[in-house]
Amino acid sequence: MKKIKRENLKQLFDLISSGQRLYIPIKKAGQTNYGIYAADSRVDLDTLKTVKSSKEAFFPQSETLYTVTKENRKIKITQQELEGEDFVLFGVRGCDIKGAQVLDRVFLSSPVDSFYEARRNHGIIVALACSEPEESCFCTTFGVDPTEPEGDVTTWFKGEYLYWKANTEKGERLTALCSELLTDADEAAVEEEKESIKAILSRLPYADLSLESWHGDATNEKFGSELWKELYKPCLACGTCTFVCPTCQCYDLKDYDTGSGVQRYRCWDSCMYSDFTMMAHGNNRTSQMQRFRQRFMHKLVYFPANNDGMYSCVGCGRCVDKCPASTNIVKVIKAFSKEVNSK
Amino acid sequence: MSECTCHQNYKLDTLVPMVGVITDIRKETPDVKTFRVEAPEGGKLFEHMPGQCAMLCVPGVGEAMFSITSSPTNKLFQEFSIKKCGVLTDYLHDLQVGDEIMVRGPYGNNFPVDTELKGKNLLFVAGGIGLAPLRSVINYVLDNRDDYGTIDILYGSRSADDLVQLKEIQEVWMKARDTNVYLTIDRPQDGWDGHVGFVPSYLKELNMKTDKTVLVCGPPIMIKFVLGALTEMGFTKTQAYTTLELRMKCGVGKCGRCNIGSKYVCKDGPVFRCDEVDELPDEY
Amino acid sequence: MQELISRLKELLESGSVQRVLGWKKGDFTFNPEPAYFNSAEELSEFVYDGFCGANLSKYMIKASNLEGVTAVLLKPCDTYSFNQLIKEHRVIREKAYIIGIGCKGKLSLDAIKAQGVKGITDIKGAEIDGDCNELKVETLYGEKTVSYKDSMLERCHVCKGKEHMIYDELMLESADTLDADRFTDVEIIENLTSEDKFTYFQRELSKCIRCNACRNVCPACSCRKCVFDSTKFDSEQKANVDPFHESMFHIIRAFHVAGRCTDCGECSRVCPQGIPLHLFNRKFIKDINEYYGVFQAGEDIGQTSPLTDYTLDDMEAEERR
Numbered sequence: 001m002k003k004i005k006r007e008n009l010k011q012l013f014d015l016i017s018s019g020q021r022l023y024i025p026i027k028k029a030g031q032t033n034y035g036i037y038a039a040d041s042r043v044d045l046d047t048l049k050t051v052k053s054s055k056e057a058f059f060p061q062s063e064t065l066y067t068v069t070k071e072n073r074k075i076k077i078t079q080q081e082l083e084g085e086d087f088v089l090f091g092v093r094g095c096d097i098k099g100a101q102v103l104d105r106v107f108l109s110s111p112v113d114s115f116y117e118a119r120r121n122h123g124i125i126v127a128l129a130c131s132e133p134e135e136s137c138f139c140t141t142f143g144v145d146p147t148e149p150e151g152d153v154t155t156w157f158k159g160e161y162l163y164w165k166a167n168t169e170k171g172e173r174l175t176a177l178c179s180e181l182l183t184d185a186d187e188a189a190v191e192e193e194k195e196s197i198k199a200i201l202s203r204l205p206y207a208d209l210s211l212e213s214w215h216g217d218a219t220n221e222k223f224g225s226e227l228w229k230e231l232y233k234p235c236l237a238c239g240t241c242t243f244v245c246p247t248c249q250c251y252d253l254k255d256y257d258t259g260s261g262v263q264r265y266r267c268w269d270s271c272m273y274s275d276f277t278m279m280a281h282g283n284n285r286t287s288q289m290q291r292f293r294q295r296f297m298h299k300l301v302y303f304p305a306n307n308d309g310m311y312s313c314v315g316c317g318r319c320v321d322k323c324p325a326s327t328n329i330v331k332v333i334k335a336f337s338k339e340v341n342s343k
Numbered sequence: 344m345s346e347c348t349c350h351q352n353y354k355l356d357t358l359v360p361m362v363g364v365i366t367d368i369r370k371e372t373p374d375v376k377t378f379r380v381e382a383p384e385g386g387k388l389f390e391h392m393p394g395q396c397a398m399l400c401v402p403g404v405g406e407a408m409f410s411i412t413s414s415p416t417n418k419l420f421q422e423f424s425i426k427k428c429g430v431l432t433d434y435l436h437d438l439q440v441g442d443e444i445m446v447r448g449p450y451g452n453n454f455p456v457d458t459e460l461k462g463k464n465l466l467f468v469a470g471g472i473g474l475a476p477l478r479s480v481i482n483y484v485l486d487n488r489d490d491y492g493t494i495d496i497l498y499g500s501r502s503a504d505d506l507v508q509l510k511e512i513q514e515v516w517m518k519a520r521d522t523n524v525y526l527t528i529d530r531p532q533d534g535w536d537g538h539v540g541f542v543p544s545y546l547k548e549l550n551m552k553t554d555k556t557v558l559v560c561g562p563p564i565m566i567k568f569v570l571g572a573l574t575e576m577g578f579t580k581t582q583a584y585t586t587l588e589l590r591m592k593c594g595v596g597k598c599g600r601c602n603i604g605s606k607y608v609c610k611d612g613p614v615f616r617c618d619e620v621d622e623l624p625d626e627y
Numbered sequence: 628m629q630e631l632i633s634r635l636k637e638l639l640e641s642g643s644v645q646r647v648l649g650w651k652k653g654d655f656t657f658n659p660e661p662a663y664f665n666s667a668e669e670l671s672e673f674v675y676d677g678f679c680g681a682n683l684s685k686y687m688i689k690a691s692n693l694e695g696v697t698a699v700l701l702k703p704c705d706t707y708s709f710n711q712l713i714k715e716h717r718v719i720r721e722k723a724y725i726i727g728i729g730c731k732g733k734l735s736l737d738a739i740k741a742q743g744v745k746g747i748t749d750i751k752g753a754e755i756d757g758d759c760n761e762l763k764v765e766t767l768y769g770e771k772t773v774s775y776k777d778s779m780l781e782r783c784h785v786c787k788g789k790e791h792m793i794y795d796e797l798m799l800e801s802a803d804t805l806d807a808d809r810f811t812d813v814e815i816i817e818n819l820t821s822e823d824k825f826t827y828f829q830r831e832l833s834k835c836i837r838c839n840a841c842r843n844v845c846p847a848c849s850c851r852k853c854v855f856d857s858t859k860f861d862s863e864q865k866a867n868v869d870p871f872h873e874s875m876f877h878i879i880r881a882f883h884v885a886g887r888c889t890d891c892g893e894c895s896r897v898c899p900q901g902i903p904l905h906l907f908n909r910k911f912i913k914d915i916n917e918y919y920g921v922f923q924a925g926e927d928i929g930q931t932s933p934l935t936d937y938t939l940d941d942m943e944a945e946e947r948r
Binding site: 321 | 663747768839
């Protein structure tokens with residue numbers, strides 16, 4: 001166990017970023033999002049949840065996959081270079097790390113997405129325990145431990161210090177790089193902090209949120225439920241929930257004409273959008289109810305069916321905070337539990 | 344996680360296509376053309392199995408999934424029969440022999456020609472452009488004729504002018520051994536002395552024996568009525584296979600579009616046995 | 628509030644309306660959601676308080692297609708949007724029974740959190756029957772008290788007034804919340820150098836995640852098919868590929884709603900990245916006021932809109948002369 005004084009963190013960030021890119025929560029125009037650290041960045045590790053999750057470091061909102069140039073009738077395809085350099089992702093909370101594990105199931109399953117894989121291999125994650133969980137948090141429901149999130153390095157804020165523990169070889173390397181700024185520490189302070197976090201977790205409003213009614217093969221029973229017809233109604237069909245979500249992985253492939261060639265890029269898409277399943281001869285989800293249902297069925301039924309019971313929700317609560325119509329996955333889960341209980 | 348790939352830059356990701364050259368274009372019907380595609384240096388771009396699909400992309404225009412209509416037993420090229428029905432297909436129809444396009448694939452599963460279908464009597468039921476994926480199976484089966492029992496092909500379309508691959512049907516399939524071909528068109532037409540009527544009702548008229556495995560493809564409404572007719576005739580759902588079509592983008596079960604229930608049509612399909620289709624949420 | 632619920636029950640039970648479009652209690656005291664109530668029993672979940680900021684006029688576009696009459700609860704500022712939608716033939720007047728409800732200012736959870744409040748579990752003091760001076764906030768980390776005023780949405784500080792522009796009946800008291808000038812922020816930006824203006828908007832718009840919440844909540848954005856969704860044009864965008872895209876979506880949208888935007892403030896309320904989108908619209912409103920005379924979209928249905936009406940006194944006509 002190591003530690004560093006809070007007031008020396010800037011030196012730590014300068015040191016890390018001198019040899020590699022450092023992605024860290026930065027406050028810009030009033031909001032905190034992950035960004036690339038520069039000496040004048042306003043690092044903000046106090047805000048619990050960045051607006052967008054850290055998934056962007058591995059699966060950017062838009063990225064070029066290849067470029068096509070055309071000469072007469074000849075086509076030339078040049079693939080975008082894969083990530084080739086290590087980078088550090090600093091201050092990642094337990095929910096976002098679990099989010100990366102969910103995305104791994106998608107992008108690292110055969111056929112592997114090499115763009116994602118290269119970034120994942122080159123990313124060094126410094127996790128940060130959640131000293132002050134918030135009302136919209138329900139990560140423990142999905143098996144996340146916010147008191148000790150699993151990263152290459154795990155860190156805790158306690159009093160004047162940031163405590164630092166390397167967990168992997170990558171983490172050890174980063175620790176060695178920062179050794180001049182880190183001093184030895186004992187575990188007691190961290191244990192105390194973990195206990196204090198646990199005490200808060202037990203008092204969270206969503207502490208009792210249960211997934212019981214979603215276990216097992218519930219596909220057709222849930223799909224056919226009348227509840228969807230009510231639940232979707234406030235939904236404005238925007239993509240806020242999907243874009244702030246650490247596990248939403250739907251994407252679109254689009255062309256961008258640069259004038260001298262065509263860039264084929266990939267960008268986040270949302271199953272909430274009306275054209276998501278639109279094709280030349282029709283659309284198999286024409287109503288917002290169907291689209292709304294798809295999002296939650298995918299997260300709570302279809303994804304677990306394909307991934308050994310792993311849900312595609314990590315309980316970060318961003319959708320709870322951000323939905324313009326105050327509808328969210330918690331309300332969906334609760335509505336179904338209520339239905340089961342009333343039977 | 345697999346090994347670091349950073350030193351293999353330009354390793355082609357599955358989302359990155361290959362260049363293909365159009366070496367032949369046949370006009371089948373007023374709105375269907377069959378395109379022959381080869382690698383720029385000649386030969387096939389990749390190997391595939393009957394029922395599999397590939398993405399055809401035109402830079403700046405778009406990309407869409409099409410079934411590969413040629414049989415894997417064709418060692419020289421691959422073919423796609425494409426109906427003009429949108430921005431991309433309009434563009435494809437304007438292409439000339441010698442033009443290059445981009446192709447990636449093959450994607451999806453295939454009809455179980457080397458397993459469940461082996462030794463079986465086969466009944467193919469197709470409507471309109473729905474013949475495209477079945478043609479790959481039919482030619483594969485004819486080229487490996489000894490591995491299968493009887494073959495019946497029922498094919499219908501709106502009019503005589505809308506029957507695709509008519510030349511091959513008449514010159515190859517109709518002349519093949521132990522093979523019956525039944526053609527039908529929706530409405531009577533001058534110069535047509537064959538059967539007139541919809542595919543499902545013709546199927547019932549033919550009163551086929553239930554000792555067959557059925558492969559169905561066509562417009563969704565036709566598939567629905569064909570399956571109804573088969574049930575009436577005493578066939579079970581496990582005896583029939585079909586192929587689904589949904590919006591697809593990635594082709595590898597990741598982008599989320601063709602997700603129905605726990606299946607991704609592009610990866611777990613497009614070929615499904617009809618009892619499997621029944622288990623999916625009703626959203627296709 | 629009880630009086631409102633009784634009235635809604637009466638309307639439902641008498642069959643004069645088929646449903647009520649209002650707000651349903653959330654799982655917290657501060658996250659009610661827009662909801663339909665089809666029976667008197669369902670009203671047990673009804674709520675109307677300081678957190679019911681959503682402008683239900685937009686939902687009336689869909690509700691106009693439902694069978695029968697929908698009783699819709701509209702706050703004073705929402706009625707401007709409703710009028711505008713009538714004018715654009717996007718809602719059907721006869722399909723709505725408008726209950727103009729009082730408003731004492733609507734609250735922003737972000738504004739409360741910005742006062743250093745974390746882990747909120749309960750908020751008292753937002754009830755419409757109360758005096759709406761103070762909010763008692765219970766949090767995981769102790770109790771806090773914040774002023775109601777400091778916790779309001781930006782739009783309530785520049786309130787257009789508590790008068791309803793259209794209604795069938797009025798219920799509940801309002802309280803004045805206006806304490807700032809609507810165009811101050813616009814003027815501040817107007818006075819910046821071009822370079823500083825560009826930097827300002829670049830910083831703000833670079834946060835945009837293209838979630839379309841601003842567009843989908845906007846009563847003026849009621850096109851059946853938005854040009855940004857149409858696969859037929861290059862304009863379809865789902866991500867900002869470069870800074871040009873970031874600006875284009877918002878600038879096109881601002882132009883498209885110019886002269887029709889009532890300044891309801893929903894765009895800024897829902898933006899997950901806190902972009903002050905209303906500033907674009909307000910700049911247009913300010914310019915329209917200066918060039919064509921003071922105009923408030925949605926004030927009445929019969930009014931002509933300066934941008935779709937040509938008169939010989941128009942500034943363009945002046946210039947041509």
